[in-house]
Amino acid sequence: MADDQRGRPSGSRSGRGRGPRQRSAQAPAQRARRGDPARDTAYAVMRAVADGGYANLVLPKALRTAGLHGRDAGFATELTYGTLRMQGLYDAVLDAAVDPPGRSIDPTVRDILRLGAHQLLAMRVPDHAAVSATVALARQHVGTGAGGFVNAVLRRVSERSRQEWLELVEASTTDPVERLALTHSHPAWIVRALRAALIGHGSSTAESVDMDLVALLEEHNRAAAPTLVARPGLGAEVELERAGATPDETAPTAWVMPSGDPGGLAVVRDGRAAVQDAGSQLLALALASVPVDGDAEPESWLDLCAGPGGKAGLLGAVAAQRGATLRANEVQPHRADLVRNTLAAVRHAHPGTVTVTVDDGREVGESDRGRYQRVLVDAPCTGLGALRRRPEARWRRTPKDLAELGPLQRDLLASAIEATATGGVVLYSTCSPHLAETQFVVQDVLRTRPDVTLEDVRPLLLDRAGNPLPDTGPGPTAQLWPHRHGTDGMFLALLRVG
Ligand SMILES: C[S@@+](CC[C@H](N)C(=O)[O-])C[C@H]1O[C@@H](n2cnc3c(N)ncnc32)[C@H](O)[C@@H]1O
Helix, strand or coil: CCCCCCCCCCCCCCCCCCCCCCCCCCCHHHCCCCCCHHHHHHHHHHHHHHCCCCHHHHHHHHHHHHCCCHHHHHHHHHHHHHHHHHHHHHHHHHHHHCCCCCCCCCHHHHHHHHHHHHHHHHCCCCHHHHHHHHHHHHHHHCCHHHHHHHHHHHHHHHCCCHHHHHHHHHCCCCCHHHHHHHHCCCCHHHHHHHHHHHHHCCCCCCCCHHHHHHHHHHHHCCCCCCEEEECCCCCHHHHHHHCCCEECCCCCCEEECCCCCHHHCHHHHCCCEEECCHHHHHHHHHHHHCCCCCCCCCCEEEECCCCCCHHHHHHHHHHHHHCCEEEEECCCHHHHHHHHHHCHHHHHHCCCCEEEECCCHHHHHHHCCCCEEEEEEECCCCCCCCCCCCCCHHHHCCHHHHHHHHHHHHHHHHHHHHCEEEEEEEEEEECCCCHHHCHHHHHHHHHHCCCEEEECCHHHCECCCCCECCCCCCCCCEECCHHHHCCCCCEEEEEEEC
């Protein structure tokens, strides 16, 4: 008879043999009835994410509310992020561990089981502690019966090692993509798209692609250390150094913090520095440094899709140093507010350099034809290049998103070209390597504009020492990769308007 998740009498346990791994001999009733604050917080964030929340926004608030700091906050963060990333694998494990295999599991109970599976299979938590604390969580949030069910399932999970579970799950299919999807916890359509992107961007050969794909999927499942940007000309560098940050070699403006919460630094709070991926920094610096034709003084720069303002923050600081002006545009008013916030330090230090507008970028080409020398289109995209930073994103995105985003991406790029002066440049970028959002968009738009040429963007991607970043593809576009460059998977195409 199956275990009952909701507390109705259940038959004897499956009796599957006790494995070599240690487990709790305590009955659920004897265990603590309440979860501990760190696990409670992880559970609350999982439920908020199930309701549509974003872990990177919900978790910091939940940690503050629970008063968690230091190691406890670290534990809750690893538990939440790790569980969300690996939930595809854990679901396969849990579906095999329930009795009978594949029986349906209540979504709330499944979240609790996922948290337990992560502790058992990926964290240094002793089995008995992982099981009893997760049972306590189930009792507290669902009920006594759920506690018994969770106890039974997690005991079965604890009977095998992570490697044994991986082998078992892998054996459930012969399709190589499905296998990678299960063992590396990604939806299969994303694995397929990433494989096509590695080849399509010229980043991998037919021989190397399978190895590269595994390296990329593994990187998506690692916690990414936060990179900071020191917005130039605002004196952020000295304070970052004083706080223990060190210069990052990937980009001239990038810094890394070995430990601690960068959000707590005054220099981050006042906007002279910010958390920003080094790839995003390289992209903004590339646009700022490319030579443009014409003698416009001062130069006018446009960030067409600026919210929440990360790249505009760097562009604005560089524009101020160069005597140029920047218009940071965003269609959504609340995101335009975020841009204003992000740009506060630059606006304060250099009044008149940056303006924020709320317009549909698709209309800017017509209203401001030929007005700008440098234009950034950091297009809305699926974000498949930033999966390591957004743990739930892989489970939310669907191929339908691509169909919806495609026309918007093309319209925004076409509008950006219209808004660019003769001899000026447009940088089209996405934090996705998906071919449908990158190469295909650029090729389609170029077909309608014979006066626009694609230029090699790779020589503009310079590291702190001034050397071009290696392995960005055969050109003229560039593709950055988490497993190669330690950055998000940014795509860049540089277009010159003739
Ligand atoms: C990838 S994000 C930009 C990220 C930004 N460059 C940064 O570094 O912080 C894309 C932005 O485009 C905005 N967007 C979507 N449709 C738009 C449109 N029609 N016109 C202007 N912005 C648009 C979205 O609201 C979103 O804020």
